[in-house]
Amino acid sequence: MNMSISPAKIMKDAYARLSDTLDNFIKGGTDFEKAKAIVPFFYYFLFFIAFTHLEGLNHTIAEGASGFTPRFPLFWAPYVEYGTVVTLVFLTWVGTSLLACLFPYIRTVRIFAFVGFLQYHAYVASFGQPNHQWDHWLWISLILVFLPGLTREPSVETRRTFSLVFWGAQAFLLLTYTMAGIGKLTYAFIQFSQGQAHAFSPDAGALYAATQLNLMQETVPLAGIIISHPWLAWLPFLILLELQTFALVAAFRPQLHRIWGFGLILFHIGTFLTMRAVFTAPSALLLLFLLASPFAPEKKKWNETLSSIPLFGRLFQYVTKRIESGRNIN
Template sequence: MSLRIRHGLRQIRRSMLSVDTAEHRTPAELTRSANNVVLLSRFYYVFLAYLVGTGHYPFGDAYSGGPPTAPLWPIRLVEQLVGTDWLGYEIALTAAGLLFALGAAAAPGTFVLRFGAFLHLFVHVAIRNSYGSINHGVHVLLLVGFALLFLPGRRHRQLHERNNVRRCLTSLWLAQSVILLSYTLSGIWKIWYGRLELFSSDALTRILLDRLLAEADEIPLLLPFVAQHNWLAQSMWWLTLYIEIFALLVVFRPHLHRPIGAVLMLFHITSDLLMNISFSLNIVMVGLFLLLSPLAPDRFSLSGTVRSLPIVGLPFRIMKRRQRSQRPQQTERVWLVYDGECPMCNNYAQYLRLRQSVGEFVLVDARQGGPIVDEVRRLPHDLNDGMVVKIGDRHYVGHEALHVLALLSTDHGAFNKFNRLAFSSPLISRFTYPLMKAGRWVLLKLKGVAPISPDG
């Protein structure tokens, strides 16, 4: 019984984390990704310097003009070290934060500069939340700064070393994890707090109406329209819950980095237009470490994205694994026996391109004869009923041949992409092939070409 439970848990973990959609990366590609992580860290510290220099969180405006009424432990520690008058040096504190941020942007390999920028932001967040209420607007920015502390030091400039590449990627994963964890926690809080109204048909509509009363002086742009269309509000509610609950899994699914990053950025923009709730810092962090993720595939793949989706992509992953199990093993040679007088068959054979695992792709015109054609004639199959594929000692005829070639074809070129999309499913191949055979018969009649002779 315990073995069954462990096997079930292993299958669940494999389904959730290892979705077989990430492309295999060479050491050179990993090194390039590590260099891109360092480049993203430069942008982060430039943005941090912009926030400090433009006064987005100066040591003065973040407070009520007086000492903290409920100081947190970092503020108590600072007061014990330097006294209670340290807030009066606002210009010096701001200048120190600006220098650390600019220095870290110029030399991200220097740990002292990164730590100084993080410490300055950490003290700001602590003092901002030392007045009896918690403001979450800067927490993601702070946690990403903590993740970047794990970048390789100045003495590790050669990123081709395995340990340095690992440290860069670990820093990236940690930054993505803290960003996406905030959304997962938000989704869990929504379910726990509104568990009695989770399946209510007008949950978000009532929330919007309450917001409308609270924002009577400044009504958000989209609020009246969405509140009047309950189906739209309910769809947005369920989509928000789905994305937030499973957000943390996106770290393990590179195909989702950019799509989910774009969706989360759109989510914050919509929240601002719908409820006057703005998380501008989150938009920048999501854009840097998800939309520009160095681990995301270079080319967008719709099939890879759909298969990577939690729960929704499960049937597509099952279908993909079934196709892999049906795909012939690596072979040195594949023969395709077809009718050279049929324009449709001839174009299909000429444009088809197979994977590199196939050593040689041999096209054989059934009307020209030969040893392979004679071998096919001995099968219980009429060459006029469809093409034949030979792989090793096995023969695939008709719709089976079409399906096998689709599994072996590449993704390069519009024709091969369409071929894989249309015929990689055996069910579609079975129902489509009779139409193609009828089209062949019509074309041969128009050309006045006789059928292939059974005896050659």
């Protein structure tokens, strides 16, 4: 008897299980209606951000081209005067995102919106290291290009595919947080093995805050209390590790979408108030794609929600079962 299981079979089985999980909540019914209603708001936000950035056009041009090394999407930039490059990038972004506000369900328009934002994203990334807080917007604007075209009465297949692509944007957003969590866990074990402070240390949060603020020579409202009482940041930091590492798991559990979206928004607020880490751009996406998730159940069953939290859900289930069996005996 052949007992070996090939990696390919494991992956195939995993894909089948996850696929079945998706099929359970991607129905093409109210989930489709909600997803369809949310999509234009992505472009409304995108336009708003583009327009507010337009305010800084003159200042950006005046700062000059020092250090400007165009990324590949700006292949045309070397042939054009720098001020014109900046103007074209900003105006294209504004124009294409506005067009997408008007016609969000037309694929060609969504392609233009993606290309318009890609120009801006590439421009910002052309001065050394990219500013990653705009990465989610870039990739989600690409994912949304693949939303299927809608007729007056789309078929169930089309509706399901629409919902699925929307879910793909959710999954990508959550994947990035999982990757961040994996990074923190990996280095936690490395640092622990080297006898250094690590992510599970009680003073980890305080060390991050103090180091960052010393470097920037700034302070923020919660820095003082966290640094004076490092233990205060310990539990929030552990919760953050849970939120980040298991974010992609939450993508497959719609009852967790809202709580994860809320938790991640709090994370970004918290890192700003403790260490002045500015990462505001993903917040709008967390609102649109998670807090307003079309797949989250209408009626909240707290038992089910808490039971489905990775790792702690099992503990919660165990405790509630013990309490129930104690009641039954009585």
